[in-house]
Amino acid sequence: MTKKKLLLLPGDGIGPEVMAEVERVLAWLNESGRAQFEYETDLVGGCAYDAHGEAISDAAMDKAHAADAVILGAVGGPKWANVPYAQRPEAGLLRLRKDMKLFANLRPAICYPALTEASSLKREVVEGLDLMIVRELTGGVYFGEPKEIVTLENGERRAVDSQLYYEHEIERIARVAFDLARARGKRLASVEKHNVMRTGVLWKSVVTRVHEDYKDIELTHVLADNCAMQLVKWPKQFDTIVTDNLFGDVLSDLAAMSTGSLGMLPSASLGAKDANGRRPALYEPVHGSAPDIAGKGVANPIATIGSLGMALRYSFDLGKEADLLDAAIAGVLAKGLRTPDIMQDGKTKIGTAEMGEAIVGELKRLSA
Numbered sequence: 087m088t089k090k091k092l093l094l095l096p097g098d099g100i101g102p103e104v105m106a107e108v109e110r111v112l113a114w115l116n117e118s119g120r121a122q123f124e125y126e127t128d129l130v131g132g133c134a135y136d137a138h139g140e141a142i143s144d145a146a147m148d149k150a151h152a153a154d155a156v157i158l159g160a161v162g163g164p165k166w167a168n169v170p171y172a173q174r175p176e177a178g179l180l181r182l183r184k185d186m187k188l189f190a191n192l193r194p195a196i197c198y199p200a201l202t203e204a205s206s207l208k209r210e211v212v213e214g215l216d217l218m219i220v221r222e223l224t225g226g227v228y229f230g231e232p233k234e235i236v237t238l239e240n241g242e243r244r245a246v247d248s249q250l251y252y253e254h255e256i257e258r259i260a261r262v263a264f265d266l267a268r269a270r271g272k273r274l275a276s277v278e279k280h281n282v283m284r285t286g287v288l289w290k291s292v293v294t295r296v297h298e299d300y301k302d303i304e305l306t307h308v309l310a311d312n313c314a315m316q317l318v319k320w321p322k323q324f325d326t327i328v329t330d331n332l333f334g335d336v337l338s339d340l341a342a343m344s345t346g347s348l349g350m351l352p353s354a355s356l357g358a359k360d361a362n363g364r365r366p367a368l369y370e371p372v373h374g375s376a377p378d379i380a381g382k383g384v385a386n387p388i389a390t391i392g393s394l395g396m397a398l399r400y401s402f403d404l405g406k407e408a409d410l411l412d413a414a415i416a417g418v419l420a421k422g423l424r425t426p427d428i429m430q431d432g433k434t435k436i437g438t439a440e441m442g443e444a445i446v447g448e449l450k451r452l453s454a
C-alpha cells in the first residue's frame with residue numbers, strides 16, 4: 087500500500103485538542119491495515135503569527151501543496167484581535183484556499199437521529215435532514231479587487247469590497263454541484279440575488295446553461311434572502327444548494343446550526359483534478375476556534391474527525407472506511423455519549439479525548 091501524505095494544521099483555540107483525536111483515528115486506520123497514512127504538522131492562524139509574523143508561512147504552504155490532503159482545525163481568537171489586517175489569523179485560511187485553488191466547498195448539514203432534540207427548530211422540521219451546501223470558495227467578494235479603505239480629499243473614509251465572478255468560475259462550481267446532486271437526491275437549488283446584483287444575473291444564466299448537461303436534475307433558482315427564510319421554515323425541501331462565496335458563508339452557518347450540531351459538521355474544500363487525477367483538498371470542521379472553551383478538554387472532536395471521514399471519501403477513495411467512521415460516530419451518539427455542546431438530559435457527559443477514544447472503540451467493535 088502506498089503511503090498517503092497528510093498535512094495537519096491544528097491552528098488555534100480548540101484546534102489542537104480536536105486534532106489530537108484525528109491523530110487517534112489515523113493511528114487506528116494505520117494499525118488496522120485499512121490505510122497507510124503518514125502526516126506532518128504545521129502552524130496556521132494566530133499561532134503561526136506568533137511564531138513567524140504571518141498567518142501561514144511559505145514553508146507550511148509548500149507542505150500543503152505537497153500533501154495529498156490537508157486537515158485543518160480552526161483559526162482565530164481574541165488574542166489576535168489587533169494584529170494587522172493582512173496578518174490576521176483568517177488570512178492563513180484564505181491563503182490556503184486561494185493558493186491551493188480550492189474553489190469548491192462542500193458543507194453537509196445533517197441532522198443526526200440522536201440529536202433531533204438539540205435543534206432550536208421543531209423536531210419534525212429537522213428530523214432526517216440531509217442537505218449539501220456547495221459554496222464557491224475562491225471568488226466573489228472575498229477576493230475581488232479593489233478591496234480597500236481609502237481616505238477621500240475631504241478626510242472621509244470610504245470602504246469598498248468587490249463582488250465579481252467570471253463565467254468559468256460559476257460554470258465549474260455549478261458542475262461540481264450538479265454532479266453531487268446526481269449522486270444524492272437529484273435536486274439542485276441555485277442561490278443568488280439576480281434581482282439586485284449583476285453577479286446574480288450572470289450566475290443564474292450560467293447555471294441554467296450548465297443544466298442543459300444535467301437534464302435529469304431538477305433545478306430551481308432561489309433568491310438568497312428567500313433561501314434563508316426557507317431554510318428555517320422547511321429545510322427538507324432542499325437537497326443540494328449551490329451558491330457564491332458570501333451567501334454560502336452565511337447560509338451554511340444557518341443550515342448547520344439548525345441541525346443543532348455545529349460541533350458535528352465537517353467540510354471539504356476541493357480544487358480541480360490535475361492531469362494525474364490528483365486533486366488539491368483541505369478538510370476542516372465548520373465550527374470556529376471556540377476560545378472560550380479552549381484548553382479545557384471539553385470540545386467536540388466529531389466535526390474534525392468527520393472531516394477526516396470526508397478526506398477518506400473524496401481524496402483517498404476509501405468510501406468503505408468513511409462509512410465505517412460515520413457509523414462509529416452514530417454508534418457512539420446512540421450509546422448516549424455526549425460532549426457538553428450536545429449534552430441532553432439522561433445522557434453521559436464526556437470530554438474531547440473520551441469522545442475520540444469512544445469512536446475508536448466503536449470502530450474496533452464494528453470492524454471486528
Ligand code: IPM
Pocket residue numbers: 176179335
Ligand atoms: C468559514 C469561516 C471563514 C469564512 C472565516 C474564518 C474567514 O467563517 O469558513 O465559513 O468566512 O469563510
Ligand code: MG
Pocket residue numbers: 335336339
Ligand atoms: Mg463562516
